[in-house]
Amino acid sequence: MQNTEDGVLLALVGQGDEGAMAAMFDRYSRVVYSVALRVLRDPAAAEDVLQEVFMQIWRKPDALVTNRGAIGAWLAVVSRNRSIDLLRRRKPTDSVDDVVLASSTDLAVESERTLMIERARTIMVSLPVEQRKTLEMAFFDGLTHSEIAETTGDPLGTVKTRIRTALLVLRKAMHA
């Protein structure tokens, strides 16, 4: 099942195929775990998030089907959201059905995955440090724009603009 397309794997998961579930895990566990670990900085907690996110796939594979975005991208976002919820010790703030995303990033093939990861990192490194740090504080640390403004001493509007600008630069560069 190593080379099976995401859609086919997901359909098999929907039929209760445990082998397909294992293949899905082999394909995307590294992405999900890395995001969770970056947010939580705790391997045990990141493992818990990893487990929870993949069990969501098993329990509700149709949630991914209805999300037409690439599965890898979807998983990365859901992993981040769950990790932030855990970090803030709050209940899950959204249902997996609610996370609809548009992404042209296909992470199914390992070489593509590696390429996209490298590209994302290169783009982020090229950003002005204050933009990158502000986005990291918001996305990976789950700090609100008020909290970021308090930490950095920047005006609220500046914080919001930096986050938005950083994402737009990333969007443009990823599609280039």
Place this chain on the structure above:
Amino acid sequence: MIETPITAEDLTLYAMHLLDGTAVARVDLLLRSSSEARAELAQIRGDLAAFALSAPQHTPPALTRQRLLKQVAREGRAVPIPVAMQDLSPFVIDTPGASDAPAPGARMEKLTVEERRSRVRLPRILSDPELILDANDPSPSDRARPASFTASLPHGVSSIQPVARRESPAVEHLFSNSIAPPPSRTREAPAAAMATPPPELPEDRYESSTPFARSAYVSAEEARSSRFGNVSAWTGWAAAAALAAAAAFLFYTNLAQQQQLEKQSATLARNGAQVQRADVLMQTLQSSAAQRFVLARQDTAPVPSARVAYLPEHASLIFQGTNLEALAPYKTYELWLIPAGEGRQPMPAGTFRPDARGYATLVLPPLPHGTVAGNFGVTVEDDGGSTTPTLPILLIGQQS
């Protein structure tokens, strides 16, 4: 007070769950009415996914995979299948006041694992409605419903509450097969055959429904065939014998499961003790409240140093640093595993920042199994870590 319009920046914060309740409600309202806003939100989530990929990549421990697949096997699949829903028409699931059919979106209560397993393992003879009906149940209509329902349910789907005494065609069919009127009569009017017993039918319904009694009220023409009567009688004995065999089977299965459970409980208790010990060990290593002492010659000035204990077989690593200098914001220390053998690239083994006293610990960072270390090193990197070390190497190992 005039509310400020919702901007794309607000949508970005919304996508990251960073808005407060009032702002979230406003954005929710906008999303309901604006397809453009929904499209932009989906786009922002796509951007965030790309950004998420910039996180340093780590491989989860191998045990995580086993853990997941075990849970997957344990939970099984709990998705209702459409055919079963048709058969379920006389039942309502978690929907008070509903009529025959489950309301759209009605939630099904999941059965426990034990309940699912027991259904899966139930021998056919006990799950077969016909055999149950022929045994000793008093009311045909009451019997038929749960028996046919159990047979039509996918295992592990739901618990149900009957709300109407109405047989589906499938139930009627099952019942008509088991009560044994002649096949031609059953085909013509199965419901009538059920509701109105033939005049020859004895008053005692229990007796009449047994295979022995059937031969008493078959038509005269059918009664001529004594061979058929014998077969019918033997069918009853066979059913009873099969039932007894099934009961014995269930008894021994249950016994074996109990023994297995006892064994597992003992293993669990042992594992619990081990976990508790490991937990204490981890706390001693990681807690900021732990007292730490570095012993050195009295005339030696404190210098940064670190210790690494690494077990390649389990990819388990414990790092303890002392007297580490504080770092500038946005910088982090990173530990590198330098694999044994020439020309092999250093592998990131985790990032850390020292506390106010210069101590840092790194416990069980994610590493591939079986990599024999030639050495370890520590560098300073941008926050979040790097995939390749940035010189200079501040600390380098010496195997002791």
